[in-house]
Amino acid sequence: MSALTSSAEFARARSLSEQRVRQLLAAGKIPDAIRIGARWAIPADAAIRRAPAGRPPFRRESVLKQAARACEAALARAGVRALVVGSLAYGGVRPESDLDLLIVSYPGKKWSEVASAATEAARPYGVPVDVIFADTLPPAVRKAMLKDARRAGQL
Numbered sequence: 001m002s003a004l005t006s007s008a009e010f011a012r013a014r015s016l017s018e019q020r021v022r023q024l025l026a027a028g029k030i031p032d033a034i035r036i037g038a039r040w041a042i043p044a045d046a047a048i049r050r051a052p053a054g055r056p057p058f059r060r061e062s063v064l065k066q067a068a069r070a071c072e073a074a075l076a077r078a079g080v081r082a083l084v085v086g087s088l089a090y091g092g093v094r095p096e097s098d099l100d101l102l103i104v105s106y107p108g109k110k111w112s113e114v115a116s117a118a119t120e121a122a123r124p125y126g127v128p129v130d131v132i133f134a135d136t137l138p139p140a141v142r143k144a145m146l147k148d149a150r151r152a153g154q155l
Contacts, residue, residue: 004041061093067125068152074121081105083149098128102149
């Protein structure tokens with residue numbers, strides 16, 4: 001193991017500010033650094049972990065949009081018309097958001113068939129799907145949901 005340095009010495013040796021070194025330490029980007037009370041002991045030859053080059057990982061919103069397009073296409077092939085509602089349509093996507101589909105028409109299909117088709121289409125994206133059938137909603141709720149619903153291609 002190499003000699004241990006303080007965060008101030010480490011910063012000077014790397015031409016970084018002490019604040020930046022503290023940020024890197026807090027983020028766990030300097031391996032083998034040891035916290036001793038309120039101070040840090042950092043190996044003098046420690047490398048700073050950088051984020052991998054390339055495209056950043058998908059955000060939840062983009063994954064939900066892809067899943068919505070896949071569901072809409074799969075349901076359309078089965079003769080079912082579906083619209084996106086919920087957080088994706090309203091713009092309030094959070095890390096735990098799921099895909100909410102409003103089924104407007106499903107001629108000759110059972111509810112279970114429609115729900116299974118939507119779930120299967122979203123499975124590759126790892127997204128849970130909630131299927132809501134418009135004809136089961138009270139008229140005022142149905143009207144409000146249809147007003148804010150979006151086609152997957154409009155997202």
